[in-house]
Amino acid sequence: MTNASTKHNARKRILVTGGAGEMGAYACRVLAKADEVEEVLVADRDQEKATKLAGELGPKATPLTLDISDADALTDALTDVDIVLNTAGPFYRFGREVLSAAIATGTDYLDICDDWEPTLEMLALDDAAREAGVTAVIGMGASPGTSNLLAVLAMDECDTVDTIYTSWRASAAHFPRAAEGKEFADATAAIEHWVHNCTEPIKFWRDGGLIDGYGLEETTLTYPGVGTDPVWVCGHPEPLTLPRVRPEVRESLNVMSARRGLMDAIAAIAQRVRAGELDVRQASEELLRQPNLSGRNAGPSPALPSNIFAVAEGTKNNRRVRVGAQATVQPEGNMGEMTGIPLAVAALMAARGQVVKPGVHGPEGAIDPKIFFHDLAQYAPQPPVEGQEVYEVVSEFID
Structure with a gap:
């Protein structure tokens, strides 16, 4: 022994x-x-x-x-x-x-x-x-995972936390490309998983407890010093686990930032899934057939960080505060x-x-x-030099 x-x-x-x-x-x-x-x-x-x-x-x-x-x-x-x-x-x-x-x-x-x-x-x-x-x-x-630990860095700057967002960028640039001789790409497991999260019932944390809902609910999110943009709710695990370490959290959401054209397309397809017209596999294939999912035709690029990031809102020294966190040196x-x-x-x-x-x-x-x-x-394309910060935590008072 x-x-x-x-x-x-x-x-x-x-x-x-x-x-x-x-x-x-x-x-x-x-x-x-x-x-x-x-x-x-x-x-x-x-x-x-x-x-x-x-x-x-x-x-x-x-x-x-x-x-x-x-x-x-x-x-x-x-x-x-x-x-x-x-x-x-x-x-x-x-x-x-x-x-x-x-x-x-x-x-x-x-x-x-x-x-x-x-x-x-x-x-x-x-x-x-x-x-x-x-x-x-x-x-x-990545999300969940890296996102959860960024959330900890953000929440640790608050005396109390009432809202925690974890966010990632949804982009058609990550979609599979059509094979030679084919007009459209075949749906992959990753695409099907994303469509499932956007179309099927999910649970997230609101009003201090788990509630039932659907993905793609639109809201806005501000990252301190960067800007404010629309984001869309996704069915991920972060909202379920983060309140276990900060029980005072009232709302915990995992959200996607994206060009609006992409989100409009997935929202339209989600409605067809919920109406019983398409299953997830069919919806995934249909999504890959949609035009104008990326680039300028899909709308302006989001103002929010392109990396995975977290935003906590709560109090610090009896004032309302918003805190953002993202990795600055990481694998790509x-x-x-x-x-x-x-x-x-x-x-x-x-x-x-x-x-x-x-x-x-x-x-x-x-x-x-x-x-x-x-x-x-240490696994970034260019590992950090001595003394270089590998993540950022930024805050602003919002009262």
Whole structure:
């Protein structure tokens, strides 16, 4: 039996479900180079892809053919690892299942779940995780993930918080391109997920509690010193977890900033889904056929920051205050980088004993944002020089 100090100083065996996929592969690339890691298991249903990636990553990487829908195989795979990173969706199907297996085997757990439904299901396992001594961090990607930790930085500048927004940029520039010889692109899982969040019923935090609603509700948001613009509500996990660390919060919303033409198009399609005319797959394909979704034809570019950011409103020194936070040095590129690298950074913090809090938490409940953003900045295209700030926190009084 090892003591706690020895446990956290030892190098870790980390298993990544969906390890050969777009998100998981970026996490595996970071882990395979890290001193804190003894072995990274690239676990995937696709044996050929897992073997190829592990070969590229070097001696620390081991391929593992794993179908996480096989409960016995999943339990066997987790029995001898220290940490599991779950990047294999859909999380409404596999989030609770993989977390339950991790709790049963005493394996610490992190994932990139960005659906509100499985977030609530996994939070319900909090007592079981505490009893097992398992630390589980759910939604540790870009949004949710980086966004939650920016929210902490913003909220920490307030004595009390009544409203917290997490925001990200929706852009048709990220849509898939049509294959050669085809007029329109095929809908991807990412597009379907976005359309699902915009068209299906969601839960968010308002008047101090969870309420039912729909995405695409329009409101306005101000980032201190930058400007004010329309934003649209999205069905993400941040609104469900952030009030757990600041119970006084009255409203918590995840919102999208975008050119209005794009949001008008998705709003029109959402109405057709809600009327039963289209299902999510059909709606996703229809969206990709719409003209004028990007560039000047879709309207002016939003004035709000293009990065993921957070805005908290509350009080400080008995005055109303608004606080914004965003990373200024961070990885760039595709969604795989923006999601997989933050997950790996948090996993390495866990390997060093910097994320030790049994139970099921959103990122804000278990991860120190200052350490996280310092570590995340090292994976930027141009890492920071000594003394350079890697995030900003700006505020203004609004009374």
